[in-house]
């Protein structure tokens with residue numbers, strides 16, 4: 001257990017002197033409501049062990065400028081106070097829990113768009129802006145980032161960058177990591193660093209990639225310049241029902257091999273096909289192409305040909321368009337009729353999680369069956385979809401759900417299903433996570449992902465940049 005014996009009153013006075021009273025809160029209600037993660041329950045809460053309360057921040061601060069962020073970090077560094085940046089607080093892996101107390105740095109007041117450049121197709125924005133708000137501003141002038149995660153309206157730019165987020169259009173437009181030109185970061189000493197906003201470069205390592213995925217452990221990202229594109233002229237939709245999951249996955253492989261770029265391609269496994277799409281059997285694929293009419297029409301025609309040759313039934317555009325218009329910002333299963341989504345029986349709680357990962361196509365062909373066997377072997381339920389495709393492979397989004405007895409058993413079951421699932425994904429060649437991030441929940445698996453030497457070198461980078469270990473300590477397996 002790390003110890004951060006800072007003097008609270010001294011730190012509070014310095015924060016107030018730097019930011020003003022209205023941007024520094026020590027109230028119980030603020031500290032409790034910010035000391036949280038939208039999804040992952042703190043293990044002690046899950047187990048019902050009241051002797052082990054969840055972590056609680058000492059201060060919540062709400063800076064509006066990079067200079068104010070730098071002041072906060074300098075104070076924290078001098079007094080050795082942990083700092084947990086928080087944007088939407090929706091990453092869902094425990095990454096915003098202030099494990100050792102200290103400061104929650106709420107970036108959401110850093111919410112100004114600095115420049116929209118429609119000639120060079122870029123937007124420069126502060127990073128506390130919520131994704132949906134940035135989209136609304138850009139859409140007003142006919143542009144979009146094309147970064148539309150399911151959490152668009154509850155997560156912000158800083159969180160997207162820090163967790164290497166993926167939107168529903170990532171197959172064509174890439175993850176947020178492919179959309180960044182440059183960024184401004186307040187380092188753990190309070191120094192401000194900028195990377196150049198250029199389309200590309202060969203001048204040494206790309207520092208954007210040091211901060212993306214760092215989940216606030218290497219500094220606070222305060223500004224970013226992102227690519228934007230004009231809104232598409234048209235969208236073409238197609239739903240298809242394959243005889244089984246393997247046929248659908250094979251179609252996705254051939255669609256990518258043919259050089260087609262669906263903006264969205266999503267495949268439900270047999271279980272999700274029954275409960276989410278209300279089909280009797282099979283594996284449903286949802287396709288969407290966007291851009292200008294001639295291109296969309298050609299891509300659509302080619303994809304349909306590939307699918308039909310593999311035995312797919314043409315379900316027309318209706319169900320795919322419905323998904324886009326009504327369901328793309330909702331979670332798949334809670335709207336379903338599966339009995340596990342009802343009210344838990346007395347003395348029990350519901351546990352759920354998504355062991356999302358990615359790998360090459362041979363990985364995709366194996367992973368769902370393996371995970372299903374593991375999860376069902378623990379008397380839990382697993383349904384999955386595949387989305388976020390690449391020419392070499394894609395991502396699986398397998399959701400497990402179970403009803404377990406309240407008490408220590410629940411935490412054990414929760415941790416165990418993650419352990420078995422992640423270790424299995426890793427053992428057959430997948431990454432331990434595709435886009436929900438590592439935080440607290442998956443930190444224990446970082447050695448699997450990076451290897452002994454990789455993790456050791458990551459720790460050296462962290463120690464060199466953050467010698468007092470103030471930035472989001474205890475996360476990412478550090």
Ligand SMILES: Cc1cc2nc3c(=O)[nH]c(=O)nc-3n(C[C@H](O)[C@H](O)[C@H](O)COP(=O)(O)OP(=O)(O)OC[C@H]3O[C@@H](n4cnc5c(N)ncnc54)[C@H](O)[C@@H]3O)c2cc1C
Nearest residue numbers: 087088089090091149150151156158159162165166216221
């Ligand atoms: C219902 C739901 C659906 C989701 N769907 C998707 C999806 O489709 N695609 C996807 O990728 N993710 C999805 N997520 C996960 C989540 O939206 C992403 O991980 C997102 O990137 C987190 O952004 P946030 O603003 O909520 O970040 P937070 O949860 O606030 O923070 C995430 C991490 O980044 C750090 N951080 C935040 N801001 C900064 C900053 N400015 N500088 C440095 N560090 C910072 C935090 O300390 C934390 O470690 C979903 C989550 C939910 C609850």
